[in-house]
Amino acid sequence: MLILAIETSCDETAVAIMRNGREIVSNELFSQADKHAMYGGVVPEIASRNHAAVIGHLTELALKNAKLSKNDIDAVAVTCAPGLIGALLVGVNFAKGLALSLDIPLIPVHHIRGHIAANYIAYPELEPPFLSIIVSGGNSLIADVRGYTDIRIVGRSRDDAAGECFDKAARVLGLGYPGGPALDKLSQGGDDGLFNLPRPVIEGSPYDMSFSGLKTAIVNIVHNASQKGEELDTSSLAASFARTVSDILVPRVMAAAKELGHTKIAIAGGVAANSRIRADFLKAAEDENQTLFIPPLSLCGDNAAMIGAQGYYEFMAGVRADMTLDARATMDVDMVF
Numbered sequence: 001m002l003i004l005a006i007e008t009s010c011d012e013t014a015v016a017i018m019r020n021g022r023e024i025v026s027n028e029l030f031s032q033a034d035k036h037a038m039y040g041g042v043v044p045e046i047a048s049r050n051h052a053a054v055i056g057h058l059t060e061l062a063l064k065n066a067k068l069s070k071n072d073i074d075a076v077a078v079t080c081a082p083g084l085i086g087a088l089l090v091g092v093n094f095a096k097g098l099a100l101s102l103d104i105p106l107i108p109v110h111h112i113r114g115h116i117a118a119n120y121i122a123y124p125e126l127e128p129p130f131l132s133i134i135v136s137g138g139n140s141l142i143a144d145v146r147g148y149t150d151i152r153i154v155g156r157s158r159d160d161a162a163g164e165c166f167d168k169a170a171r172v173l174g175l176g177y178p179g180g181p182a183l184d185k186l187s188q189g190g191d192d193g194l195f196n197l198p199r200p201v202i203e204g205s206p207y208d209m210s211f212s213g214l215k216t217a218i219v220n221i222v223h224n225a226s227q228k229g230e231e232l233d234t235s236s237l238a239a240s241f242a243r244t245v246s247d248i249l250v251p252r253v254m255a256a257a258k259e260l261g262h263t264k265i266a267i268a269g270g271v272a273a274n275s276r277i278r279a280d281f282l283k284a285a286e287d288e289n290q291t292l293f294i295p296p297l298s299l300c301g302d303n304a305a306m307i308g309a310q311g312y313y314e315f316m317a318g319v320r321a322d323m324t325l326d327a328r329a330t331m332d333v334d335m336v337f
């Protein structure tokens with residue numbers, strides 16, 4: 001089965017063609033990051049306008065690189081939530097038009113479910129049940145993946161997402177947008193114990209997380225140093241910061257996996273690209289006899305292949321949308337369209 005998948009939830013326009021959910025036939029991506037860099041973050045209207053400008057061309061490119069015609073496509077899958085509403089609407093409306101004109105099924109896909117499904121592409125042997133941690137620019141949550149479409153939230157950030165925290169920390173350090181990769185680079189060789197940063201615990205909710213205090217702590221450290229004219233060891237600050245995020249994420253995931261009886265852990269989302277977090281998860285998994293799945297960097301960030309992968313399993317579960325399909329800025333991963 002060939003699914004054409006569309007992703008426009010934030011600042012990446014992406015179109016992919018997937019065969020039977022696991023095989024990438026083509027995977028095209030247009031990143032607008034440079035268009036938002038001068039503003040220090042994503043400007044929603046600029047994102048929507050750029051999606052509208054490139055989505056048609058990107059679809060033609062995906063078909064061309066797959067050596068397919070649009071009549072070969074069996075279904076259209078599209079990210080409907082969560083994300084920037086104007087950005088999502090571009091993809092949803094384009095997908096509706098495509099499905100209507102080709103008279104093929106339209107499959108709504110939750111963006112976070114897509115991130116989890118990136119693991120199905122990277123690891124053909126991976127099947128639910130497993131525990132997943134999704135750490136992206138807009139979301140941080142731990143999910144119990146009982147089945148391909150049966151996903152329950154175990155823990156989540158009560159405030160900012162881990163990626164947002166990386167981006168804000170990078171911004172205050174003058175590293176530009178998106179800051180995660182630059183902060184990762186800066187942290188190499190730094191002393192990760194030089195700065196003691198907050199690792200909040202939420203009473204009664206052992207798997208919930210909080211990143212806003214960490215964000216404020218970094219901003220205060222940088223501002224205090226600049227007000228006093230002190231030189232800051234930014235490499236050690238970046239290393240201490242990455243270690244702190246990792247210290248918040250890794251023990252929670254390991255404890256949740258143990259409690260729920262999982263032996264497989266799949267990591268997902270852009271922050272999963274972080275070298276410290278990857279290394280700490282690898283070590284913890286080895287220590288606790290867990291099999292760890294981490295997608296390659298190319299599948300960690302937003303892409304349409306992951307939407308096509310999840311779209312396939314949604315289709316198999318009977319999920320379909322009609323022409324009334326709408327986009328939603330927020331929606332829990334355990335809700336159905």
Ligand code: KG4
Binds near residue numbers: 167178179271300
């Ligand atoms: O999954 P993603 O591409 O988009 C969302 O769905 O949000 O994640 C983007 C986030 C950004 O906050 C970016 O700074 C972060 O992932 N990120 C990283 C790294 N690479 C990307 N954070 C830390 N270390 C990295 N190497």
